Amino acid sequence: MGNSIYTIFMPREAFSRRANAELVTKALLQLDLPARVNERHDIVVDNHKVSGSAYKLISARAYHHGTMLIDADTHLLKGCLSKKYMDKAGMVSKGVASVPSPITNLRDYSYTVDHQQFCEAVLDEFVKEYNDGQAVQPVIINSVQQLPEQVEKTRQELSSWDWVYGQTPEFTYHLDQEFSWGHVRAFVRSKHGWITEVDMTTDAVGAHEVTVVSALAVAMKGCAYSLDAPERAIHKINQEIPGLFNNENMHIADQLIAWLKRKL
Known part of the structure; x- marks a missing residue:
């Protein structure tokens, strides 16, 4: 290269x-x-x-x-x-x-x-x-030979989540998105690779939209900052409040997840 x-x-x-x-x-x-x-x-x-x-x-x-x-x-x-x-x-x-x-x-x-x-x-x-x-x-190392013990130990450390993300400086992220059912505004704060604060609001007036947006915001707090954070939040909600997501509102959650995955 x-x-x-x-x-x-x-x-x-x-x-x-x-x-x-x-x-x-x-x-x-x-x-x-x-x-x-x-x-x-x-x-x-x-x-x-x-x-x-x-x-x-x-x-x-x-x-x-x-x-x-x-x-x-x-x-x-x-x-x-x-x-x-x-x-x-x-x-x-x-x-x-x-x-x-x-x-x-x-x-x-x-x-x-x-x-x-x-x-x-x-x-x-x-x-x-x-x-x-x-x-x-x-010491010449190639892809087929076994790494020396200390090198292998260092390789594992440098590829761990703790190393790659665990010491990420604090940052905030403001997001806006227009959906067919309403506008969503999100504020995310992350420190050391974890989501520490989420505030997500919508101007939609439907009960399904407001419920999904609010629940997702609460559940994302404490998740690791990653592409799958929204899906982990949904999993958390399904465990703690079974039935909150159903056939009538899951399409709203799917749209929010797809949007957040593109942005995070």
């Missing part, structure tokens, strides 16, 4: 966004690429971003995930990141927002640079910085 990915694991007290970016930048300088770290701690070449980063800090550890554009399809990348495909109007988050930046490939500045060269240069700088210059033997 023309894009290399690297991750640096380290003790939290030793973590420095700039220091890690500088380490990777030194590796690029080894390859005669005129890279530098800008004020946002992005790695840039000719003021164009070549590396994006994400960070996660927990009690004792820090994780720095980075990408490196070597020979990627930048037109396709820009299309994937277009606001057209990231319509989250109404969402307000306490997380760190991404800032759009002009990008470029390393290949635009070197005809020979490739993934292997990049990896070897980063490893060289890593052992200089953290292993007193003593060479280390890289």
Whole structure:
């Protein structure tokens, strides 16, 4: 895909966004690429971003995930990141927002640079910085061999719901939708991957519409924030208030579920 990915694991007290970016930048300088770290701690070449980063800090550890554009399809990348495909109007988050930046490939500045060269240069700088210059033997892992115990333990941790969603910053989401039977307005608050508050109202006057909207709002509170949250809420209602949903109002619930699944 023309894009290399690297991750640096380290003790939290030793973590420095700039220091890690500088380490990777030194590796690029080894390859005669005129890279530098800008004020946002992005790695840039000719003021164009070549590396994006994400960070996660927990009690004792820090994780720095980075990408490196070597020979990627930048037109396709820009299309994937277009606001057209990231319509989250109404969402307000306490997380760190991404800032759009002009990008470029390393290949635009070197005809020979490739993934292997990049990896070897980063490893060289890593052992200089953290292993007193003593060479280390890289461990090559492929899809058919069994992972080393510590790597497998880390893989399980990083793929767990707790890791992926459990520490998501608090955010709120305002939603509006017009249905044939009335207008629905929803307010959702989520923290650490859980829905902590839902307020959903409708201007419909029918008893079925008001009942379904109100019940769904109450039941979604406490659900994990995910595409299946509305369906989990329906399941909760069916267990706690059997018969609330029936042939006369289930079509309303189905429409609300489909709408919320598109938006969450």
